[in-house]
Amino acid sequence: DIQMTQSPSSLSASVGDRVTITCRASQSISTYLNWYQQKPGKAPKLLIYIASSLQSGVPSRFSGSGSGTDFTLTISSLQPEDFATYYCQQNYHARSFGQGTRLEIK
Amino acid sequence: EVQLVESGGGLVQPGGSLRLSCAASGFTFSTYWMTWVRQAPGKGLEWVANINQDGSETYYLDSVKGRFILSRDNAKNSLFLQMNGLRAEDTAVYYCARGTGSFDIWGQGTMVTVSS
Numbered sequence: 531d532i533q534m535t536q537s538p539s540s541l542s543a544s545v546g547d548r549v550t551i552t553c554r555a556s557q558s559i560s561t562y563l564n565w566y567q568q569k570p571g572k573a574p575k576l577l578i579y580i581a582s583s584l585q586s587g588v589p590s591r592f593s594g595s596g597s598g599t600d601f602t603l604t605i606s607s608l609q610p611e612d613f614a615t616y617y618c619q620q621n622y623h624a625r626s627f628g629q630g631t632r633l634e635i636k
Numbered sequence: 637e638v639q640l641v642e643s644g645g646g647l648v649q650p651g652g653s654l655r656l657s658c659a660a661s662g663f664t665f666s667t668y669w670m671t672w673v674r675q676a677p678g679k680g681l682e683w684v685a686n687i688n689q690d691g692s693e694t695y696y697l698d699s700v701k702g703r704f705i706l707s708r709d710n711a712k713n714s715l716f717l718q719m720n721g722l723r724a725e726d727t728a729v730y731y732c733a734r735g736t737g738s739f740d741i742w743g744q745g746t747m748v749t750v751s752s
Contacts, residue, residue, distance in 0.1 A: 562737070564737070564738040564739075566681075566739075568681075572744075573731055573742035573743065573744055573745055574673075574681065574731075574739070574742055575742070576738055576739060576740045579737070579738040579740075580738075585740065617680065617681055619681070619683075619738070619739075621736070621737040621738065624683070624695070625671075625683035625686075626683060627680055627681040627682065627683065628680070629680050630680045630681075
């Protein structure tokens with residue numbers, strides 16, 4: 531099984547900050563990596579697919595990069611609506627998610 | 637509007653059964669793989685199972701193999717998850733989602749609680 535490990539597990543930041551979340555796979559997954567945002571009590575929302583492709587309707591302040599085992603999600607300038615939990619997910623072999631990164635207001 | 641609506645969750649005793657449904661609208665259901673993802677209270681997301689367009693291929697999380705059965709009715713734009721032999725660790729919100737690699741449309745989820 532492919533294990534996905536996100537860091538940090540939680541993060542405090544301010545509106546306007548640039549934030550980076552990291553996701554590491556236990557083996558190479560090429561670019562079969564997706565990112566989701568989840569707000570409390572709501573379903574997840576797809577942000578980024580195939581490591582760096584922005585899902586339709588997602589603001590351009592969100593970007594993704596990486597390949598192989600190391601990936602990043604960057605939010606260039608945090609907005610109030612971005613405070614949420616973020617998950618990475620691989621679809622190279624079976625499907626698995628990272629444990630999540632909770633982004634909180636400082 | 638593209639939409640997925642789950643139903644069928646509830647409280648069930650250990651060893652019991654439950655059938656979840658997911659009604660799709662606003663897109664051509666028969667052309668998409670579909671997936672179930674669950675989330676235990678306060679925990680992260682866990683992929684459960686997926687099914688191809690005509691229902692001929694299904695894949696399951698190891699811990700649910702032999703207990704859960706995924707099916708679909710394309711004529712009714714519906715997805716089903718038959719859950720048997722339920723365990724406490726199956727307690728979660730169950731989401732249906734469109735796709736197999738990435739999941740671009742999600743339902744609101746239905747809560748399944750396994751407890752005596």
